[in-house]
Amino acid sequence: MNIPAELKYTKSHEWIRREDDGTVTVGITDHAQEALGDIVFLDLPEAGRVVAAGEECAVVESVKAASDIYAPVAGEIVAANDAALDAPESVNADAYASWLFKLKPANAADVDALLDAAGYAEIAADD
Amino acid sequence: MARITPLHAVHVAAGARMVDFAGWDMPVNYGSQIEEHHAVRSDAGMFDVSHMLALDLTGTDATPFLRTLLANDVAKLTVPGKALYSCMLNAEGGVIDDLIVYYFAADNFRIVVNAGTADKDVAWIRKQIARTGANVSLDAHRDLAMIAVQGPNARAKTWHAIPGSESASAALKPFFAAQVGDMLIARTGYTGEDGFEITLPAAQAPDLWNALTSAGVAPCGLGARDTLRLEAGLNLYGQDMDEATSPLNAGLSWTVDMKDIDRNFIGRPALETNPASQKMVGLVLLERGVLRAHQTVFSDAGEGETTSGTFSPTLQQAIAFARLPLDVAEGSTVEVDIRGKRLSARTVKLPFVRNGQALI
Numbered sequence: 001m002n003i004p005a006e007l008k009y010t011k012s013h014e015w016i017r018r019e020d021d022g023t024v025t026v027g028i029t030d031h032a033q034e035a036l037g038d039i040v041f042l043d044l045p046e047a048g049r050v051v052a053a054g055e056e057c058a059v060v061e062s063v064k065a066a067s068d069i070y071a072p073v074a075g076e077i078v079a080a081n082d083a084a085l086d087a088p089e090s091v092n093a094d095a096y097a098s099w100l101f102k103l104k105p106a107n108a109a110d111v112d113a114l115l116d117a118a119g120y121a122e123i124a125a126d127d
Numbered sequence: 128m129a130r131i132t133p134l135h136a137v138h139v140a141a142g143a144r145m146v147d148f149a150g151w152d153m154p155v156n157y158g159s160q161i162e163e164h165h166a167v168r169s170d171a172g173m174f175d176v177s178h179m180l181a182l183d184l185t186g187t188d189a190t191p192f193l194r195t196l197l198a199n200d201v202a203k204l205t206v207p208g209k210a211l212y213s214c215m216l217n218a219e220g221g222v223i224d225d226l227i228v229y230y231f232a233a234d235n236f237r238i239v240v241n242a243g244t245a246d247k248d249v250a251w252i253r254k255q256i257a258r259t260g261a262n263v264s265l266d267a268h269r270d271l272a273m274i275a276v277q278g279p280n281a282r283a284k285t286w287h288a289i290p291g292s293e294s295a296s297a298a299l300k301p302f303f304a305a306q307v308g309d310m311l312i313a314r315t316g317y318t319g320e321d322g323f324e325i326t327l328p329a330a331q332a333p334d335l336w337n338a339l340t341s342a343g344v345a346p347c348g349l350g351a352r353d354t355l356r357l358e359a360g361l362n363l364y365g366q367d368m369d370e371a372t373s374p375l376n377a378g379l380s381w382t383v384d385m386k387d388i389d390r391n392f393i394g395r396p397a398l399e400t401n402p403a404s405q406k407m408v409g410l411v412l413l414e415r416g417v418l419r420a421h422q423t424v425f426s427d428a429g430e431g432e433t434t435s436g437t438f439s440p441t442l443q444q445a446i447a448f449a450r451l452p453l454d455v456a457e458g459s460t461v462e463v464d465i466r467g468k469r470l471s472a473r474t475v476k477l478p479f480v481r482n483g484q485a486l487i
Contacts, residue, residue: 038161040438041417061417063160063438
Protein backbone atom coordinates (compact mmCIF):
# COMPACT_ATOMS: atom_id res chain seq x y z
CA MET A 1 0.00 0.00 0.00
CA ASN A 2 1.24 3.45 -0.94
CA ILE A 3 1.11 5.58 2.25
CA PRO A 4 3.75 8.35 2.16
CA ALA A 5 5.40 8.77 5.58
CA GLU A 6 5.52 12.58 5.47
CA LEU A 7 1.72 13.06 5.25
CA LYS A 8 -1.04 13.06 7.87
CA TYR A 9 -4.24 11.06 7.44
CA THR A 10 -7.85 10.66 8.57
CA LYS A 11 -9.90 7.53 9.26
CA SER A 12 -12.10 8.57 6.34
CA HIS A 13 -9.16 8.15 3.92
CA GLU A 14 -8.10 11.76 3.31
CA TRP A 15 -4.41 12.69 3.24
CA ILE A 16 -3.19 16.06 4.54
CA ARG A 17 0.06 17.83 3.67
CA ARG A 18 1.32 20.82 5.68
CA GLU A 19 2.50 23.67 3.45
CA ASP A 20 5.08 26.35 4.32
CA ASP A 21 2.44 29.10 4.23
CA GLY A 22 0.47 27.53 7.07
CA THR A 23 -2.23 26.02 4.87
CA VAL A 24 -2.83 22.30 4.36
CA THR A 25 -3.46 20.47 1.11
CA VAL A 26 -6.06 17.67 1.18
CA GLY A 27 -6.67 14.71 -1.11
CA ILE A 28 -7.81 11.08 -0.93
CA THR A 29 -5.40 8.23 -0.35
CA ASP A 30 -4.22 5.74 -2.91
CA HIS A 31 -6.11 3.08 -0.97
CA ALA A 32 -9.31 5.14 -1.28
CA GLN A 33 -8.97 5.73 -5.03
CA GLU A 34 -8.37 2.04 -5.57
CA ALA A 35 -11.46 1.11 -3.58
CA LEU A 36 -13.59 3.63 -5.47
CA GLY A 37 -12.48 2.53 -8.93
CA ASP A 38 -12.61 4.75 -12.01
CA ILE A 39 -13.26 8.30 -10.80
CA VAL A 40 -15.45 10.32 -13.16
CA PHE A 41 -16.61 13.40 -11.25
CA LEU A 42 -15.44 15.73 -8.49
CA ASP A 43 -17.47 18.31 -6.61
CA LEU A 44 -15.06 20.62 -4.78
CA PRO A 45 -15.66 23.42 -2.24
CA GLU A 46 -15.40 27.09 -3.12
CA ALA A 47 -12.64 29.24 -1.69
CA GLY A 48 -13.81 31.25 1.29
CA ARG A 49 -16.10 28.56 2.70
CA VAL A 50 -15.59 28.02 6.42
CA VAL A 51 -15.82 24.37 7.44
CA ALA A 52 -15.96 22.48 10.71
CA ALA A 53 -13.79 19.42 11.34
CA GLY A 54 -15.53 16.41 9.86
CA GLU A 55 -17.88 18.50 7.70
CA GLU A 56 -18.74 17.14 4.26
CA CYS A 57 -17.08 19.51 1.84
CA ALA A 58 -16.38 17.62 -1.37
CA VAL A 59 -17.63 14.62 -3.32
CA VAL A 60 -15.63 12.11 -5.31
CA GLU A 61 -17.74 9.99 -7.64
CA SER A 62 -16.53 6.88 -9.39
CA VAL A 63 -18.49 4.90 -11.95
CA LYS A 64 -19.51 2.74 -9.01
CA ALA A 65 -20.42 5.11 -6.20
CA ALA A 66 -20.33 8.57 -4.68
CA SER A 67 -18.06 9.18 -1.71
CA ASP A 68 -18.16 12.18 0.64
CA ILE A 69 -14.92 13.92 1.49
CA TYR A 70 -14.66 15.52 4.92
CA ALA A 71 -12.72 18.53 6.18
CA PRO A 72 -9.91 16.96 8.26
CA VAL A 73 -9.77 19.99 10.57
CA ALA A 74 -11.78 23.17 11.04
CA GLY A 75 -10.76 26.12 8.91
CA GLU A 76 -11.34 28.08 5.74
CA ILE A 77 -11.11 26.69 2.19
CA VAL A 78 -8.50 28.71 0.30
CA ALA A 79 -8.39 26.85 -3.03
CA ALA A 80 -9.84 23.94 -5.00
CA ASN A 81 -7.93 21.97 -7.62
CA ASP A 82 -9.64 23.12 -10.81
CA ALA A 83 -7.30 21.02 -12.96
CA ALA A 84 -8.60 17.87 -11.25
CA LEU A 85 -12.20 18.93 -11.96
CA ASP A 86 -11.45 18.65 -15.67
CA ALA A 87 -9.55 15.37 -15.28
CA PRO A 88 -11.07 13.39 -12.39
CA GLU A 89 -9.19 10.30 -13.57
CA SER A 90 -5.97 12.02 -12.47
CA VAL A 91 -6.92 11.05 -8.89
CA ASN A 92 -6.74 7.38 -9.92
CA ALA A 93 -3.44 7.95 -11.69
CA ASP A 94 -1.76 9.63 -8.69
CA ALA A 95 -3.89 10.26 -5.64
CA TYR A 96 -1.10 12.16 -3.85
CA ALA A 97 -0.42 14.53 -6.76
CA SER A 98 -4.08 15.21 -7.60
CA TRP A 99 -5.08 17.11 -4.49
CA LEU A 100 -8.69 18.23 -3.98
CA PHE A 101 -8.58 21.42 -1.92
CA LYS A 102 -6.40 23.62 0.30
CA LEU A 103 -7.54 24.76 3.71
CA LYS A 104 -6.27 27.25 6.29
CA PRO A 105 -6.69 25.53 9.67
CA ALA A 106 -8.40 27.52 12.42
CA ASN A 107 -5.97 25.94 14.84
CA ALA A 108 -2.62 24.63 13.56
CA ALA A 109 -2.35 22.15 16.44
CA ASP A 110 -5.43 20.29 15.11
CA VAL A 111 -3.29 18.97 12.27
CA ASP A 112 -0.82 17.41 14.71
CA ALA A 113 -3.63 15.30 16.16
CA LEU A 114 -4.39 13.59 12.83
CA LEU A 115 -3.19 10.07 12.08
CA ASP A 116 0.37 9.45 10.98
CA ALA A 117 1.23 7.00 8.21
CA ALA A 118 1.56 4.04 10.57
CA GLY A 119 -1.79 4.80 12.18
CA TYR A 120 -3.50 5.07 8.82
CA ALA A 121 -1.86 1.89 7.53
CA GLU A 122 -3.58 -0.05 10.31
CA ILE A 123 -6.97 1.39 9.37
CA ALA A 124 -6.49 0.78 5.66
CA ALA A 125 -5.38 -2.80 6.30
CA ASP A 126 -8.62 -3.50 8.18
CA ASP A 127 -10.78 -2.22 5.34
CA MET B 128 -20.19 -17.82 3.79
CA ALA B 129 -20.51 -16.33 0.32
CA ARG B 130 -21.18 -18.77 -2.49
CA ILE B 131 -18.59 -19.10 -5.22
CA THR B 132 -18.79 -19.99 -8.91
CA PRO B 133 -16.63 -22.63 -10.66
CA LEU B 134 -14.48 -19.71 -11.92
CA HIS B 135 -13.83 -18.15 -8.50
CA ALA B 136 -10.20 -19.28 -8.26
CA VAL B 137 -9.55 -18.00 -11.79
CA HIS B 138 -10.85 -14.55 -10.86
CA VAL B 139 -8.79 -14.39 -7.68
CA ALA B 140 -5.66 -15.53 -9.53
CA ALA B 141 -6.26 -12.79 -12.11
CA GLY B 142 -6.25 -10.17 -9.34
CA ALA B 143 -9.95 -9.36 -9.59
CA ARG B 144 -11.49 -7.10 -6.98
CA MET B 145 -14.17 -9.34 -5.43
CA VAL B 146 -17.47 -8.14 -3.95
CA ASP B 147 -20.59 -9.70 -2.53
CA PHE B 148 -23.39 -9.87 -5.07
CA ALA B 149 -26.65 -11.50 -3.92
CA GLY B 150 -24.67 -13.74 -1.58
CA TRP B 151 -22.05 -14.64 -4.20
CA ASP B 152 -18.38 -13.60 -4.10
CA MET B 153 -18.03 -12.12 -7.59
CA PRO B 154 -15.48 -10.03 -9.53
CA VAL B 155 -16.46 -6.35 -9.78
CA ASN B 156 -13.46 -5.53 -11.95
CA TYR B 157 -10.00 -6.81 -12.88
CA GLY B 158 -8.44 -3.33 -12.94
CA SER B 159 -10.31 -0.57 -14.72
CA GLN B 160 -14.07 -0.95 -15.05
CA ILE B 161 -14.10 1.65 -17.83
CA GLU B 162 -11.49 -0.24 -19.87
CA GLU B 163 -13.54 -3.41 -19.49
CA HIS B 164 -16.61 -1.51 -20.65
CA HIS B 165 -14.83 -0.24 -23.75
CA ALA B 166 -13.46 -3.72 -24.50
CA VAL B 167 -17.03 -4.98 -24.83
CA ARG B 168 -18.18 -2.02 -26.94
CA SER B 169 -15.21 -2.15 -29.32
CA ASP B 170 -13.86 -5.73 -29.26
CA ALA B 171 -14.78 -8.59 -26.91
CA GLY B 172 -15.16 -9.08 -23.18
CA MET B 173 -16.47 -11.89 -21.00
CA PHE B 174 -18.40 -12.19 -17.76
CA ASP B 175 -18.78 -15.04 -15.33
CA VAL B 176 -22.55 -15.32 -14.92
CA SER B 177 -22.50 -18.75 -13.30
CA HIS B 178 -24.31 -17.33 -10.28
CA MET B 179 -27.47 -17.29 -12.39
CA LEU B 180 -29.49 -20.47 -12.12
CA ALA B 181 -30.48 -22.76 -15.01
CA LEU B 182 -33.69 -24.71 -14.52
CA ASP B 183 -35.03 -27.44 -16.77
CA LEU B 184 -38.79 -27.67 -17.02
CA THR B 185 -39.96 -30.84 -18.73
CA GLY B 186 -43.16 -32.83 -19.08
CA THR B 187 -46.28 -33.10 -21.20
CA ASP B 188 -47.82 -29.97 -19.62
CA ALA B 189 -44.68 -27.84 -19.95
CA THR B 190 -46.11 -25.49 -22.60
CA PRO B 191 -49.52 -24.85 -20.99
CA PHE B 192 -47.86 -24.52 -17.58
CA LEU B 193 -45.41 -21.85 -18.80
CA ARG B 194 -48.22 -20.02 -20.60
CA THR B 195 -49.82 -19.61 -17.15
CA LEU B 196 -46.58 -18.98 -15.23
CA LEU B 197 -45.08 -16.28 -17.47
CA ALA B 198 -46.34 -12.89 -18.69
CA ASN B 199 -44.80 -13.41 -22.12
CA ASP B 200 -46.25 -16.21 -24.24
CA VAL B 201 -44.08 -19.27 -24.87
CA ALA B 202 -46.52 -20.28 -27.62
CA LYS B 203 -44.40 -17.93 -29.76
CA LEU B 204 -41.56 -20.44 -29.43
CA THR B 205 -41.83 -23.12 -32.07
CA VAL B 206 -38.27 -23.51 -33.33
CA PRO B 207 -35.85 -25.51 -31.15
CA GLY B 208 -33.25 -23.27 -29.52
CA LYS B 209 -35.40 -20.12 -29.64
CA ALA B 210 -35.28 -17.93 -26.53
CA LEU B 211 -37.82 -15.54 -25.02
CA TYR B 212 -37.42 -12.85 -22.35
CA SER B 213 -40.27 -12.75 -19.84
CA CYS B 214 -41.36 -11.55 -16.45
CA MET B 215 -42.79 -13.97 -13.90
CA LEU B 216 -45.50 -12.10 -12.01
CA ASN B 217 -47.28 -12.57 -8.71
CA ALA B 218 -51.07 -12.38 -8.46
CA GLU B 219 -50.84 -8.64 -7.79
CA GLY B 220 -48.99 -8.15 -11.08
CA GLY B 221 -45.64 -7.44 -9.39
CA VAL B 222 -42.43 -8.86 -10.86
CA ILE B 223 -41.11 -11.94 -9.03
CA ASP B 224 -38.23 -12.15 -11.50
CA ASP B 225 -37.27 -11.54 -15.10
CA LEU B 226 -35.85 -14.52 -16.96
CA ILE B 227 -34.95 -16.11 -20.26
CA VAL B 228 -36.77 -19.23 -21.37
CA TYR B 229 -35.34 -21.46 -24.11
CA TYR B 230 -37.54 -23.80 -26.12
CA PHE B 231 -36.12 -27.21 -27.01
CA ALA B 232 -39.46 -29.00 -27.56
CA ALA B 233 -43.06 -28.47 -26.47
CA ASP B 234 -42.29 -30.61 -23.41
CA ASN B 235 -38.75 -29.39 -22.76
CA PHE B 236 -37.67 -25.86 -21.74
CA ARG B 237 -34.62 -24.29 -20.10
CA ILE B 238 -35.23 -21.29 -17.83
CA VAL B 239 -32.40 -19.03 -16.64
CA VAL B 240 -33.19 -16.89 -13.59
CA ASN B 241 -31.35 -14.25 -11.56
CA ALA B 242 -28.99 -15.27 -8.75
CA GLY B 243 -30.59 -13.16 -6.04
CA THR B 244 -34.06 -14.51 -6.72
CA ALA B 245 -33.21 -18.13 -7.58
CA ASP B 246 -34.41 -19.74 -4.34
CA LYS B 247 -37.60 -17.69 -4.31
CA ASP B 248 -38.23 -18.49 -8.00
CA VAL B 249 -37.84 -22.23 -7.51
CA ALA B 250 -40.20 -22.17 -4.52
CA TRP B 251 -42.75 -20.14 -6.50
CA ILE B 252 -42.61 -22.41 -9.55
CA ARG B 253 -42.94 -25.54 -7.39
CA LYS B 254 -45.92 -23.97 -5.65
CA GLN B 255 -47.57 -23.29 -9.02
CA ILE B 256 -46.85 -26.85 -10.17
CA ALA B 257 -48.57 -28.16 -7.04
CA ARG B 258 -51.47 -25.71 -7.38
CA THR B 259 -52.19 -26.50 -11.03
CA GLY B 260 -51.37 -30.19 -10.85
CA ALA B 261 -49.43 -29.78 -14.09
CA ASN B 262 -47.55 -32.80 -15.32
CA VAL B 263 -44.11 -31.19 -15.31
CA SER B 264 -40.89 -31.60 -13.40
CA LEU B 265 -38.45 -28.87 -12.47
CA ASP B 266 -34.72 -29.61 -12.18
CA ALA B 267 -32.31 -26.97 -10.89
CA HIS B 268 -28.74 -27.19 -12.22
CA ARG B 269 -25.99 -26.21 -9.84
CA ASP B 270 -23.52 -28.30 -11.86
CA LEU B 271 -23.28 -25.75 -14.67
CA ALA B 272 -21.24 -22.64 -15.36
CA MET B 273 -22.23 -19.73 -17.60
CA ILE B 274 -19.88 -17.41 -19.45
CA ALA B 275 -21.19 -14.41 -21.41
CA VAL B 276 -18.85 -13.40 -24.26
CA GLN B 277 -19.92 -10.02 -25.58
CA GLY B 278 -18.78 -7.48 -28.16
CA PRO B 279 -18.45 -7.04 -31.92
CA ASN B 280 -15.64 -9.62 -32.04
CA ALA B 281 -17.11 -11.93 -29.41
CA ARG B 282 -18.41 -14.60 -31.76
CA ALA B 283 -15.25 -14.79 -33.86
CA LYS B 284 -13.07 -15.03 -30.74
CA THR B 285 -15.34 -17.69 -29.26
CA TRP B 286 -15.01 -19.76 -32.43
CA HIS B 287 -11.25 -19.41 -32.15
CA ALA B 288 -11.35 -20.55 -28.50
CA ILE B 289 -13.71 -23.51 -29.00
CA PRO B 290 -12.58 -25.71 -31.89
CA GLY B 291 -15.56 -26.93 -33.89
CA SER B 292 -18.01 -24.40 -32.45
CA GLU B 293 -18.22 -22.22 -35.54
CA SER B 294 -20.07 -24.69 -37.73
CA ALA B 295 -22.67 -25.28 -35.02
CA SER B 296 -23.22 -21.65 -34.02
CA ALA B 297 -22.39 -19.42 -37.03
CA ALA B 298 -25.93 -19.58 -38.36
CA LEU B 299 -27.56 -18.74 -35.02
CA LYS B 300 -29.73 -15.66 -35.23
CA PRO B 301 -30.08 -13.36 -32.21
CA PHE B 302 -32.02 -15.01 -29.40
CA PHE B 303 -31.36 -18.55 -30.64
CA ALA B 304 -29.27 -21.25 -28.97
CA ALA B 305 -27.63 -24.46 -30.15
CA GLN B 306 -26.27 -27.44 -28.28
CA VAL B 307 -22.58 -27.95 -29.13
CA GLY B 308 -21.33 -31.09 -27.38
CA ASP B 309 -21.70 -30.42 -23.64
CA MET B 310 -22.25 -26.72 -24.22
CA LEU B 311 -25.33 -24.66 -24.91
CA ILE B 312 -24.30 -21.68 -27.01
CA ALA B 313 -26.90 -18.90 -27.11
CA ARG B 314 -26.70 -15.69 -29.12
CA THR B 315 -27.96 -13.62 -26.21
CA GLY B 316 -26.53 -11.17 -23.72
CA TYR B 317 -27.01 -8.20 -21.44
CA THR B 318 -24.76 -5.56 -22.96
CA GLY B 319 -26.39 -4.28 -26.16
CA GLU B 320 -23.66 -5.98 -28.18
CA ASP B 321 -23.54 -9.13 -30.26
CA GLY B 322 -22.17 -12.23 -28.59
CA PHE B 323 -22.84 -15.52 -26.93
CA GLU B 324 -23.87 -16.81 -23.55
CA ILE B 325 -22.31 -20.23 -23.09
CA THR B 326 -23.62 -22.74 -20.56
CA LEU B 327 -21.32 -25.68 -19.85
CA PRO B 328 -20.44 -28.26 -17.19
CA ALA B 329 -18.81 -26.53 -14.20
CA ALA B 330 -15.61 -28.57 -14.43
CA GLN B 331 -14.94 -27.33 -17.97
CA ALA B 332 -15.41 -23.64 -17.17
CA PRO B 333 -11.83 -22.70 -16.17
CA ASP B 334 -10.40 -24.22 -19.36
CA LEU B 335 -12.89 -22.32 -21.51
CA TRP B 336 -12.24 -19.08 -19.62
CA ASN B 337 -8.50 -19.47 -20.17
CA ALA B 338 -8.98 -20.35 -23.84
CA LEU B 339 -11.13 -17.25 -24.31
CA THR B 340 -8.48 -15.15 -22.55
CA SER B 341 -5.87 -16.56 -24.94
CA ALA B 342 -8.17 -15.69 -27.86
CA GLY B 343 -8.08 -12.05 -26.75
CA VAL B 344 -11.34 -11.80 -24.82
CA ALA B 345 -11.01 -9.38 -21.88
CA PRO B 346 -12.25 -10.59 -18.47
CA CYS B 347 -14.90 -8.12 -17.25
CA GLY B 348 -16.54 -7.72 -13.88
CA LEU B 349 -19.98 -6.85 -12.61
CA GLY B 350 -19.09 -3.16 -12.66
CA ALA B 351 -18.78 -3.06 -16.44
CA ARG B 352 -21.77 -5.36 -16.75
CA ASP B 353 -23.86 -2.71 -14.98
CA THR B 354 -22.72 0.26 -17.08
CA LEU B 355 -23.14 -1.79 -20.28
CA ARG B 356 -26.67 -2.92 -19.47
CA LEU B 357 -27.65 0.61 -18.44
CA GLU B 358 -26.39 2.06 -21.73
CA ALA B 359 -28.25 -0.75 -23.50
CA GLY B 360 -31.51 0.18 -21.72
CA LEU B 361 -31.83 -3.20 -20.00
CA ASN B 362 -33.53 -3.46 -16.62
CA LEU B 363 -31.85 -4.97 -13.57
CA TYR B 364 -34.09 -6.97 -11.26
CA GLY B 365 -34.26 -5.55 -7.74
CA GLN B 366 -33.16 -2.16 -9.01
CA ASP B 367 -35.51 -1.20 -11.84
CA MET B 368 -38.39 -3.48 -10.87
CA ASP B 369 -39.37 -5.85 -8.08
CA GLU B 370 -42.42 -7.52 -6.57
CA ALA B 371 -44.03 -4.15 -5.87
CA THR B 372 -43.57 -2.95 -9.47
CA SER B 373 -45.88 -3.56 -12.40
CA PRO B 374 -43.98 -4.43 -15.59
CA LEU B 375 -46.22 -1.84 -17.27
CA ASN B 376 -44.56 0.88 -15.17
CA ALA B 377 -41.05 -0.48 -15.63
CA GLY B 378 -40.67 -0.26 -19.39
CA LEU B 379 -41.55 -3.93 -19.84
CA SER B 380 -44.97 -3.71 -21.50
CA TRP B 381 -43.43 -5.19 -24.63
CA THR B 382 -42.79 -8.42 -22.70
CA VAL B 383 -46.39 -8.75 -21.46
CA ASP B 384 -48.38 -10.60 -24.10
CA MET B 385 -52.13 -9.97 -23.80
CA LYS B 386 -52.99 -11.07 -27.35
CA ASP B 387 -54.55 -14.44 -26.49
CA ILE B 388 -57.59 -13.42 -24.46
CA ASP B 389 -57.98 -16.97 -23.18
CA ARG B 390 -54.48 -17.09 -21.71
CA ASN B 391 -55.02 -16.32 -18.03
CA PHE B 392 -51.41 -15.96 -16.89
CA ILE B 393 -50.65 -15.18 -13.25
CA GLY B 394 -50.92 -11.42 -12.69
CA ARG B 395 -53.02 -10.75 -15.78
CA PRO B 396 -56.23 -9.70 -13.95
CA ALA B 397 -54.20 -7.28 -11.81
CA LEU B 398 -52.54 -5.73 -14.87
CA GLU B 399 -55.90 -5.37 -16.60
CA THR B 400 -57.35 -3.63 -13.54
CA ASN B 401 -54.31 -1.40 -13.09
CA PRO B 402 -53.00 -0.05 -16.40
CA ALA B 403 -49.69 1.77 -16.60
CA SER B 404 -49.52 4.82 -14.34
CA GLN B 405 -45.90 5.71 -15.01
CA LYS B 406 -43.38 5.16 -17.76
CA MET B 407 -39.71 4.30 -17.80
CA VAL B 408 -37.56 6.80 -19.68
CA GLY B 409 -33.88 7.46 -20.11
CA LEU B 410 -32.30 10.56 -18.60
CA VAL B 411 -29.12 12.25 -19.76
CA LEU B 412 -27.65 14.74 -17.33
CA LEU B 413 -26.97 18.09 -19.02
CA GLU B 414 -24.61 19.30 -16.30
CA ARG B 415 -21.59 17.85 -14.55
CA GLY B 416 -22.38 15.18 -11.98
CA VAL B 417 -23.44 11.56 -11.77
CA LEU B 418 -27.00 10.26 -11.73
CA ARG B 419 -27.70 7.46 -9.24
CA ALA B 420 -30.67 5.36 -8.21
CA HIS B 421 -33.44 6.89 -6.07
CA GLN B 422 -32.92 10.54 -6.97
CA THR B 423 -36.11 12.61 -7.24
CA VAL B 424 -36.97 13.89 -10.72
CA PHE B 425 -39.10 17.02 -11.22
CA SER B 426 -40.93 17.38 -14.52
CA ASP B 427 -43.72 19.67 -15.75
CA ALA B 428 -46.03 16.66 -15.51
CA GLY B 429 -45.10 15.81 -11.92
CA GLU B 430 -42.43 14.02 -9.91
CA GLY B 431 -40.72 10.71 -10.47
CA GLU B 432 -37.62 8.84 -9.40
CA THR B 433 -34.50 7.38 -10.95
CA THR B 434 -34.18 3.60 -10.58
CA SER B 435 -30.63 3.15 -11.90
CA GLY B 436 -27.96 5.66 -12.77
CA THR B 437 -24.29 5.83 -13.61
CA PHE B 438 -21.64 7.61 -15.61
CA SER B 439 -21.79 6.30 -19.17
CA PRO B 440 -18.29 5.49 -20.43
CA THR B 441 -19.52 5.54 -24.05
CA LEU B 442 -21.40 8.86 -23.86
CA GLN B 443 -19.01 10.42 -21.29
CA GLN B 444 -21.95 11.81 -19.34
CA ALA B 445 -24.30 10.67 -16.61
CA ILE B 446 -27.32 8.57 -17.59
CA ALA B 447 -30.22 7.04 -15.68
CA PHE B 448 -33.51 5.21 -15.94
CA ALA B 449 -36.39 7.10 -14.36
CA ARG B 450 -40.00 6.25 -13.65
CA LEU B 451 -41.96 9.38 -14.57
CA PRO B 452 -45.59 10.43 -15.11
CA LEU B 453 -47.05 9.17 -18.39
CA ASP B 454 -47.41 12.73 -19.74
CA VAL B 455 -43.69 13.53 -19.71
CA ALA B 456 -42.65 14.10 -23.31
CA GLU B 457 -39.56 12.56 -24.87
CA GLY B 458 -36.85 15.18 -25.25
CA SER B 459 -38.20 17.37 -22.47
CA THR B 460 -35.99 18.93 -19.83
CA VAL B 461 -36.45 17.84 -16.22
CA GLU B 462 -34.59 18.53 -12.99
CA VAL B 463 -32.96 15.90 -10.82
CA ASP B 464 -32.18 16.37 -7.13
CA ILE B 465 -28.56 15.31 -6.82
CA ARG B 466 -27.35 15.64 -3.26
CA GLY B 467 -29.53 18.64 -2.60
CA LYS B 468 -28.85 20.44 -5.90
CA ARG B 469 -31.32 20.47 -8.79
CA LEU B 470 -29.51 19.72 -12.04
CA SER B 471 -31.00 19.68 -15.55
CA ALA B 472 -31.47 16.46 -17.49
CA ARG B 473 -33.14 15.56 -20.76
CA THR B 474 -35.55 12.65 -21.24
CA VAL B 475 -34.58 10.28 -24.05
CA LYS B 476 -35.87 7.09 -25.57
CA LEU B 477 -34.02 3.96 -24.43
CA PRO B 478 -31.55 2.51 -25.20
CA PHE B 479 -28.69 4.99 -25.00
CA VAL B 480 -26.22 2.77 -26.89
CA ARG B 481 -26.60 -0.28 -29.14
CA ASN B 482 -23.95 -2.15 -31.09
CA GLY B 483 -21.23 0.31 -30.21
CA GLN B 484 -23.22 3.33 -31.44
CA ALA B 485 -24.59 6.17 -29.31
CA LEU B 486 -28.30 6.54 -30.10
CA ILE B 487 -28.97 9.83 -28.37
